[in-house]
Amino acid sequence: MSLKITREKIKNFLVDKIEEISGQNVFDCYQCGICSSGCPVTDYMDYSPNQVIRLLQLGSVDEILNSKTIWICSTCLQCSTRCPKGIEVAKVMEALRTINLRQREGTLKPEDIKSKELKDLPPIALVSAFRKLTG
């Protein structure tokens, strides 16, 4: 299905919000793709990092907010360090998660973690996952 773009859609307030939370300008991106080639988990994503930025440029925010990508991102910062335009893509990912977490639930529900696992897991894993993935 074609993506219908309009002036209003491109100037979407959510894009502004994402830019505000992340402090990044998504229009800096010229789609070189190095964020995606360096990302350790691109293979598991439904949209690669460069596509995420591209969809934001097109104003197609909902599509990304519902994506798997933003939850699979492990905040390794590889994309941010390598982007030739200095876009901290990881911060954009964080902003997208944040928008979700502030409105709805995250992907991690504490009750889903098996109690046996819970015993083995180090605090560092639990705390970081809760901080990134729960609202």
Place this chain on the structure above:
Amino acid sequence: MKSGYFPGCTLKTNAKHFEDSAMQVMEVLGHPLEEMENWICCGTVFSMTTDDLMLQLASIRNLLRAENQGYDELITLCSMCYNTLKRAKEFILNDEENLRKVNDFMYKEDSKFKGTTDVVHLLSILKDRITFEEIKNKVTKPLTDLKIGAYYGCLLVRPKELAIDDFEDPTIMEELVDTLGGEGVVFPYRLECCGAYQTIIEKDVTVKRTYEIINSARNAGCEALITSCPLCAFNLDQRQKETSEEFLEFSTMPVFYFTELMAIALGLKWNKDWKKLHYIDPVPLLKEKGLI
């Protein structure tokens, strides 16, 4: 210069051997670690949102307490603590308005946060303060013939502004291994993320990462890995269980905290309790090399 030591939660539990070995090593090197009082969990991960200061509070509260306890610097062993504390500090100090708000939140503390305490990783102390030369002089049991891959992961080298070494081509840990008489082996995946907290909801991803990272190390000739992050250690060591189940040809590899190997090289006794905290038993390798 008064240095404090910030342990963080995991060093008191699953990574007790990291703390123990570091404490002993620093004692031998004449720079004993002094634990700061009243610390709380740093939050483990730095929040990258510009508009939610609450998420920075845990880190800042620790730094404020360290300030009040008169520490000029706070040494961390855990890469994540280092990263989170340091970034939170830079983020808050960079903006007067943020600084003011954070101080408002923490009105119950004894004083206002000024940001005078530096955050340093133990590796930097070893290299810049104590120097590898000095360490080399104290090595009594060199790690001869031991080929070690240094796994940096993400947080020692990213973001690049606070990388403890060149963010694309660090050498500090390999140099340390060489200092200890072993052979530091550069392997391709040493800066690649292990999957971090995905270990909880996307276990498969971390298992696959572990598989790739350990294989990359093995192909480069490593016999063991060292790390400085308990989350990396968990993924790379404990997850070898699932990795072995999923990939039948996979062969395991011991994963150490770098301070464990330092302890051995400096002639300290290998502590049996440490073994229990390893999933892949490192003892056979250490025995084979005549190190214990």
Place this chain on the structure above:
Amino acid sequence: MKDFEPKIVCFLCKWCTYSGADLAGTSRMKYPPNGVVIKTLCSSRVDPQHILLAFSKGCDGVFIGGCHPGDCHYQSGNYKTKRRIILLKKVLKQLGLNTNRLRLEWISASEGKKFANTMVEFTDQIKKLGPIPKINCE
């Protein structure tokens, strides 16, 4: 106030804005006759002293036209002008003058229309501001 006809000095650089003004002429565009032109080789020739003199002698507005950034015939003359004008505007403020009485615009040789429009707008603006108050800045 209906009959107030402002007196405006226009400093135009020879290469860009003066030629732009000529183009407005050859294209028979119309604009109010209040501005009288002094031609300079570059907008950077315009000394803040001249502008202050103009105001103190009773000019109601001063206009400076130069080449677009990057197009200056003398490389960077227009940047120098820009810096000077920004500073001068601060001085004007201290003298109690409305800084809108001084205007700097980049108008190229091909922008006759822009020149004419600017003259319309600027004259209109000065008319609204009314005659210059007496100042002494010598």
Place this chain on the structure above:
Amino acid sequence: MKKIGVFICHCGINIKDTVDVDRLTEELADYPGVAYIENYMFMCSDPGQNHIKDAIHERKLDGVVVAACSPTLHESTFQTVLKESGLNEYQMEIANIREQCSWVHTDIEQATHKAKLIIKTAIEKLKLNESLYPVSAPVTKKALVIGGGIAGIQAALDIADAGFQVIMVEKKPSIGGHMIQLSETFPTLDCSQCILTPKMVALSKHKNIKLYVNSEVESIDGYVGNFNVKIKQEALYVDPAKCNLCDDCTEVCPVLVPSEQDEGLSWRKAIYIPFPQAIPATYTLDVENCLGLEPIACGKCREKCIAEAINYDATDTIIEEEVGAVILATGFDLYPVENIPEYGYGKYPDVITSLQFERILSATGPTGGEIYRPSDGKVPKEIVFVQCSGSRDPEHHLSYCSKICCMYTLKHAKLYKHKVHNGQPYIFYIDIRAGGKRYEEFVQQAVSEEGILYIRGKVAKIYKEGDKMIVIGMDTLSNKKIEVKADLVVLAMGIVPSEGSHDLVKRLKINTDDKGFLSEAHPKLRPVESLQAGFYLAGTSQGPRDIPDSVSQASGAAAKALILLSSDKIYHSPIIASVDEDLCSGCAICVGTCPYGARELNEVSKVVEVNEILCEGCGACISACPSGAAQQKNLTDDQIDNMIKIIASGK
């Protein structure tokens, strides 16, 4: 007081219909200074011009104001009228009452009033005009060309062919620059050395060209048309006149040095010839690497040289030359590949630069033109090219596009396919920039017929596994992460101004842009001239470009230099800056504002002096001068002030 004549033109009805010329004539007749006034239908016509001439003679006028069309149209017409009447042409002012009055206003009353103000300002300016004469200086009819790459060679040959003397200074032991290292050249795939060596030979044989190699320009003093150049030539340990190229010396020399010509892929001796076709054709002793001359530590080559060409006691010499024009053609270097550690250059022998690959492809290169990879000499079956290595990355490396790498990479892939028929080339790219004559066709042919696979995405990392190089990239078009197990990786490095260029501009204080490339006087209209009068720019020293563009620019620079050299004197508008020595405090604020370096503080008299040849008359210095010492001829502060007063009075 000056006696001024005012001539108001009707321009048919163009002026007269909107401006009441009769009333103006009447009203201005009494204006102070006006000795004569009239109006006429067409001032620029012959009868109109005669009116002016007659009035000058009869009324003994000292100056003339013509109120008419824009000065762009007829300023020179009326200046000529004055000259023909025996007056200085600068005693004429035009009041533009057509383009900037009658044509743009409709109300006769208002237009007439404005015309009056315009004419009065012209009269006021004219009152203080000085008689001026064009500034002139003689020209030394000789050019200096710095840098002996293709750009410098072309410029030198063009100037020499036009009959002028040329001095060429090249830093290295031979001319040829980077082009002599290349294999075949896009888009025609002709052999680089085959087309360049004839030019090199022509240069060395040209009666008008004097070549100094192993030399550097130390300083250039003077000004346009009259430069004094100091050239430092490194000691000539091998006398070119005696050396017969027998190669005996290299056989005995014990020192091995990585060859510059082969980009480190082969070795040379400390005494060597850079490449067989080197110009000048002679051997060079590399003092840096020779085991020692003082005291002699080895001495083997001299012992062996029957021709007695080697002299260990040679010393550096300083040569002085007078020239009128300077052409800068100092070329480029590759962006330092060490700056991209994630691509593994230096760590892995099978990650090489594009210039190294040129050497591998070249028939005169280390592999004789056969494609073998450096590590084990195997023929690479899968080869990866990484475009934009270092370019277009403002965050870490170069912000700009290096312009040549898209095309040379494609050339590399093609030449590879021509040699290794069953091999597979992959090109990682972000965009393909092929905007030149026949370039796009070159690309399309390769994609459709030669089996070259383009992959759109920037490479993140390269590492070694076994004997393969693993290249991790992305294909953003299919959204697939790509991994290639390659035998050889070629990095299409971006280009930067050469090191020699950096050193030179620092010594000579030549303007560069923020990337270090030499600055042109105007990006569109004066692209081959430097801001410093008498300096011209050729080739990659001014910006990234390929051979055709380097050559065209070099010929352009030569043409510009020839304009200067072919005139006996250089002339220059006299509307320039001046300094009132009594007022100048020596603060030197003005010196920094001048874009042309035309102002200099005289250290003895402590006042600033203007170099009249260099000054372009922009006036930036004048408005910067705090003491009113700096002035512009015929547009002094007083003149401007008087004009302002007219406008401010509104009368």
